[in-house]
Amino acid sequence: WFSEVSPRPHDTGLVTLCTQHQSEFELHARAILGLPVDTSLRNPGASAVIYGGVEAQGIVFDGVEEVLRVPGTDLRLFGKPESFVKRRMGVALARAENVDTARANAKLAASKVRPRVA
Known part of the structure; x- marks a missing residue:
């Protein structure tokens, strides 16, 4: 069974x-062009979703600076103009010595990003 097949x-x-x-961007481009792909792991990591949390137009995110001060973490906010409670508005990324630590750090980072109405 598939829930989605997206060649993007x-x-x-x-x-x-x-x-x-x-x-993933380079992997997709290389695969489509028939070029070699390198799927080797550089280091363990994890991501956690940042949900909209509110039904609103034009939101801002509190907590971004706090997250970016933590070594090994990063954010990707998607810039969507409309928020829904369960809409994916971004992801927190974390790398660490092992997946469990990376997962915990990604979840913690995502929990610190708080969407609110502008």
């Missing part, structure tokens, strides 16, 4: 930005 980059693959030598 997807937010669930953004973790490759901090874990692999080639990101």
